[in-house]
Each structure stands twice: as C-alpha cells, then as structure tokens.
Amino acid sequence: MDAGFMRGIFTVVMLVLFIAVWFWAWSSKRKDVFDEAARMPLETDQPGEKDVQSGQ
Numbered sequence: 001m002d003a004g005f006m007r008g009i010f011t012v013v014m015l016v017l018f019i020a021v022w023f024w025a026w027s028s029k030r031k032d033v034f035d036e037a038a039r040m041p042l043e044t045d046q047p048g049e050k051d052v053q054s055g056q
Helices: 003-026 028-042
Strands: none
Touching (some): 003 028
C-alpha cells in the first residue's frame, strides 16, 4: 500500500462520515431538538438568573 492508496481510503471514509452526519442532522427525529435549540437565544431569561455578560 502506497501513500496515494491510503489517502484515497481516507478520503472515502471522510466522505461517508460526512454523509452520515448530514443524514443524522436532517433526520425528522432530530427536528424537535434542533428547533428548540434554535429558539434558545430568543427566549427571555428566567427571573433570578445571573447575567453572564454583566455579572449581575
């Protein structure tokens, strides 16, 4: 096995891994979790929580 063959195997493995993660992220089972995470920055803080930026 030469370096070119190993690079080709590595490229194929990374492509398959990328496609697998892409399918996982776009699966309908994950939609609720990702929608909730997308709304987090827009939600108001709970009373009594410490403001991280101002330290209050």
